[in-house]
Amino acid sequence: MWKKTWNDPVGSKLISVGLGTIIAFLLAFIYSRYTNETFEVVFEKIVFYKLEIELYIAILIIFGFLIAQAIIRKIIRFFKNGSPEKIDPIQKSNQLKIDDFIKRNHIIRYSDGFTCRYITQKSKYDVLPFIHTLSFFCDLHDAPLKLFGDRCPDLSCENNKRTVNKYLAKNNIESSVLNDWYSIDFD
Numbered sequence: 517m518w519k520k521t522w523n524d525p526v527g528s529k530l531i532s533v534g535l536g537t538i539i540a541f542l543l544a545f546i547y548s549r550y551t552n553e554t555f556e557v558v559f560e561k562i563v564f565y566k567l568e569i570e571l572y573i574a575i576l577i578i579f580g581f582l583i584a585q586a587i588i589r590k591i592i593r594f595f596k597n598g599s600p601e602k603i604d605p606i607q608k609s610n611q612l613k614i615d616d617f618i619k620r621n622h623i624i625r626y627s628d629g630f631t632c633r634y635i636t637q638k639s640k641y642d643v644l645p646f647i648h649t650l651s652f653f654c655d656l657h658d659a660p661l662k663l664f665g666d667r668c669p670d671l672s673c674e675n676n677k678r679t680v681n682k683y684l685a686k687n688n689i690e691s692s693v694l695n696d697w698y699s700i701d702f703d
């Protein structure tokens with residue numbers, strides 16, 4: 517399309533006039549910034565008095581201007597990417613999955629009337645989630661009674677005669693938490 521327009525006498529004239537105007541405009545803009553002359557005066561000089569400036573110098577100046585602009589843009593982008601407010605969508609989606617996992621209300625009810633409640637946690641610095649708090653309750657009361665040591669504190673309760681191996685339970689729960697964690701489909 518470009519080649520066709522260029523070969524067409526009217527089209528080529530239009531292009532050269534357009535290019536010339538753009539070059540004159542940019543030159544006037546740059547020149548007026550560094551001299552006492554106003555933009556209009558410089559522009560007029562270039563267009564009407566055909567100020568003797570070689571075309572290649574003009575092109576060089578424009579290229580220099582464009583390169584400087586590109587460099588400035590790159591610098592701005594570098595600092596923007598480095599700033600914490602820019603979150604990439606994959607990271608955000610993974611963060612939502614982690615939040616969902618961490619915020620679950622974990623309750624395990626055992627058949628002999630014990631209940632375990634636990635909270636998982638994950639800090640920025642830990643690779644894997646961990647069990648933040650782990651509490652055992654006896655369910656055979658109006659309000660579940662927190663175990664005292666490894667048994668129900670109510671002497672008349674049948675769970676006072678049974679014990680819970682908290683270390684073994686914790687190990688099993690941790691294993692299950694890690695299994696759930698590894699089954700999350702991260703992007």
Ligand SMILES: [Zn+2]
Nearest residue numbers: 654668673675
């Ligand atoms: Zn009890």
